[in-house]
Amino acid sequence: MSKPVVAIVGRPNVGKSTLFNVLAGEMISIVKDTPGVTRDRIYADVDWLDREFTLIDTGGIEPDSRDIILSQMREQAQIAIDTADVIIFITDVKQGLVDSDSKVADMLRRSGKPVVLVVNKVDNFDKYMADVYEFYNLGIGDPIPISAASRLGLGDMLDAVIAHFPESDGTEEDDDRPRVAIVGKPNVGKSSIINRLLGENRVIVSDIAGTTRDAIDTEIVHNGKEYVFIDTAGLRRKNKIKEELERYSIIRTVSAVERADVVLMVIDATEGVTEQDAKIAGIAHERGKGVIIVVNKWDAIEKNDKTMREYEAKIRQVLSYMPYAEIMYVSAMTGQRLPKLYDMIDMVIENQTLRIATGVLNEIMTEAVAMQQPPSDKGKRLKLYYITQVAVKPPTFVIFVNDKELMHFSYTRYLENKIREAFGFRGTSLKFFIRERKEKDQ
Incomplete structure (x- = not known):
């Protein structure tokens, strides 16, 4: 099942990046074992209530004059319409409803894509609710008040976003x-x-x-x-x-x-x-x-x-x-x-869809460990207890060890090479998760 794509669209300075960064959380940090991949913060993985999606920030260069702002927003809206399954349209309660908001809302409405209308900077719900209602005039559904900076209202917003995801009824699986x-x-x-x-x-x-x-x-x-x-x-x-x-x-x-x-x-x-x-x-x-x-x-x-x-x-x-x-x-x-x-x-x-029997994997691991001793630190040596494959697309393995800190990236890479020597896995990456098991759990 492919992950839904959610795009954020909105005028400059309404808080697109703040919202993006809050939702992306600390997950932005670049995958450490991927040298050469510079991550422009354009997309991030987010999960909410067991639903995962890819969040995209359509922003880009923030223009300064009014007409450029509108053409830029149209451009961003078009990118979102072209690529996203759900669009978060973000507005600003302090600036109120602006002409370019209405023009972009028209575009989003005509596209027929699901849109979640968000009113940002509502850091006091009682005080601003009347101003939030003004955004009903956009005609793209109920405005959801949030404050990205204070992390208020994000749960309601995410509920609304995932409500638009297709139910996994298995049709795509077939x-x-x-x-x-x-x-x-x-x-x-x-x-x-x-x-x-x-x-x-x-x-x-x-x-x-x-x-x-x-x-x-x-x-x-x-x-x-x-x-x-x-x-x-x-x-x-x-x-x-x-x-x-x-x-x-x-x-x-x-x-x-x-x-x-x-x-x-x-x-x-x-x-x-x-x-x-x-x-x-x-x-x-x-x-x-x-x-x-x-x-x-x-x-x-x-x-x-x-x-x-x-x-x-x-x-x-x-x-x-x-x-x-x-x-x-x-x-x-x-x-x-x-x-x-x-x-x-x-x-x-x-x-990508190859599954390897657990017994066979453990034989390969035992042999690999015998050939090259696991690393140790301050007298404590890494022990590998057990390996099993938990998923495909890509093939994903969990290795149980006595101490995660001792499992260096290079040793994981060594095991990956041994598994590839045995089964090839040409053309696909392999994922490894390291889990700790205390000695007494054995």
Whole structure:
């Protein structure tokens, strides 16, 4: 089941970032074992009453003049409409209802997406309630009074947000078609790859200026098996500030990756692998998805017998946090090697959903411990009691030990390598949770 995406929209200075930071809590701190992934605070994982969702801050550069503010808000609202399952529209009780609020509310209402209207800075409910009622005039439902800074009213707001999530009635669970997101920087050939796989130009329609849409899902049947491709190519935004464009593409990527099983990370062979590629691939890594790095425009590269090896070394270096990712060299223009993508996708999904019997895992662990002694500190040695797999997509393991502090990252990595030696798990990350068990619990 993919996690719902919730986006925050609102004027400058109404408290978007404060709300985002309060909801994201301390979870923003970057996953420590992912060097090279810089986390712009654009998205965060939030859970409320056992429902998890991805929160997105659509803000960006805060403009200064009134007309720019409106066009910026429209832009943000459009991003939210394109990518989110639920939209939090945040207003400010102290500034009251402003013209641009009404214009954006109209846009949100027409989109038909669920909107939760939030009135921020209500740090005294008795005093401000009359002012809160004014926001009924927006016509997008009941205003929920909150104070992000004082953390008041957030529970009611989150209840309202998760009320819009689809009940997990299993319908999505029955859809076992592989879902593949195609991500990467603009102009690396994402649409061309889909068009080539489709054998027709079906994705191109989306290039008409001003068309708004969710990331288009394209169903492709190959050898009698259906695949769903989620394309983030989306709108070409002309004359936008670079930072905004980048933010926009990251938001698009997060929401596409969230819905996919496997992510095709497309890199332009003529440009080589860049920092922004590392950022985008990092999203798929953090989300525990299967990853295939697709080097496109390979036909345009002058080659000798070392080219591919050198190229791979460079990719592995920049994307050092995902050594498990598969790499393919293709050309959307000539169609070279594209049909092989399907076999690769099938293999990665098989690895994402592989379950290993507990007995076998413990044998591997015992053997690994015998070969390389666990670390010790001040005379106390780490003991590993037991390992078991608790989930798939990605395969997730729990290791019970006597002292969590002693379980260094490098030793976890060593065990991961041993498990990979035995079962491959190519194309998918593995997650490990370390739990403590006192000696007497044995």
